[in-house]
Amino acid sequence: MYPRPVVIGVAGGSGSGKTTVTKAICERFGEQSIVMIEQDAYYKDQSDKTFEERLKTNYDHPLAFDTDLLISHIEQLLQYKPIDKPVYDYKIHTRSKEVIRVEPRHVIIVEGILVLEDERLRNLMDIKLFVDTDADIRLIRRLLRDTKERGRTMDSVINQYVSVVRPMHNQFIEPTKRYADIIIPEGGQNRVAIDLMVTKIQTILEQKSFL
Ligand SMILES: Nc1ncnc2c1ncn2[C@@H]1O[C@H](COP(=O)(O)OP(=O)(O)O)[C@@H](O)[C@H]1O
Numbered sequence: 001m002y003p004r005p006v007v008i009g010v011a012g013g014s015g016s017g018k019t020t021v022t023k024a025i026c027e028r029f030g031e032q033s034i035v036m037i038e039q040d041a042y043y044k045d046q047s048d049k050t051f052e053e054r055l056k057t058n059y060d061h062p063l064a065f066d067t068d069l070l071i072s073h074i075e076q077l078l079q080y081k082p083i084d085k086p087v088y089d090y091k092i093h094t095r096s097k098e099v100i101r102v103e104p105r106h107v108i109i110v111e112g113i114l115v116l117e118d119e120r121l122r123n124l125m126d127i128k129l130f131v132d133t134d135a136d137i138r139l140i141r142r143l144l145r146d147t148k149e150r151g152r153t154m155d156s157v158i159n160q161y162v163s164v165v166r167p168m169h170n171q172f173i174e175p176t177k178r179y180a181d182i183i184i185p186e187g188g189q190n191r192v193a194i195d196l197m198v199t200k201i202q203t204i205l206e207q208k209s210f211l
């Protein structure tokens with residue numbers, strides 16, 4: 001029987017570079033050692049609502065997520081059991097009909113805006129990171145990404161940012177920085193932080209005789 005897998009939480013504001021950092025860490029190990037779980041995959045299913053109703057959802061509030069399902073999936077992976085991870089479609093604001101079969105691995109990285117907000121989630125984590133990027137940079141990155149990749153217009157990104165994303169960030173996301181073991185400035189291109197994390201994970205895996 002293997003020792004318990006290592007769980008790493010990566011939080012930070014929208015556009016801070018969480019996904020970029022997490023992917024950079026994962027690439028250094030390969031699919032056989034690490035599994036990446038995006039909190040966004042656990043947005044509640046909204047297929048019972050019309051598209052117009054879905055536009056009114058607050059996607060930056062803790063209640064937008066099915067956190068019970070996320071926790072139960074992490075617990076299954078901790079027992080080396082596979083999960084069927086939901087797939088979220090940002091363009092239609094709901095889950096798609098598919099799921100992705102995810103096999104258990106020795107390292108589990110849970111990444112998302114509010115992964116440090118729920119105490120039960122925090123208690124499952126061995127290492128907690130917060131990617132800390134200035135608000136103006138986050139907004140610019142989100143504008144570029146959401147217009148290119150998530151089917152949004154510039155007006156809709158700016159309106160959502162001012163009315164929802166910014167206030168929710170200040171109320172729910174920013175305060176979770178205090179739970180972080182490590183704060184990573186700027187995210188994606190922070191090679192030093194990524195190298196440090198890779199070394200740390202390698203050490204843990206060696207201690208657990210995974211490597
Ligand atoms: N250091 C960086 N410099 C420039 N662009 C970046 C950097 N880090 C991330 N990005 C880009 O910004 C956007 C948001 O980054 P992403 O990693 O998806 O952030 P998050 O997961 O925190 O929302 C993406 O399009 C990504 O390619």
Ligand SMILES: O=c1ccn([C@@H]2O[C@H](COP(=O)(O)O)[C@@H](O)[C@H]2O)c(=O)[nH]1
Pocket residue numbers: 013014015019040043059060089090092093094112113165
């Ligand atoms: O249907 C949706 C679901 C989510 N969002 C926004 O996405 C971000 C979280 O994703 P990041 O990759 O961390 O940016 C969140 O701020 C939501 O506002 C959405 O707009 N629509």
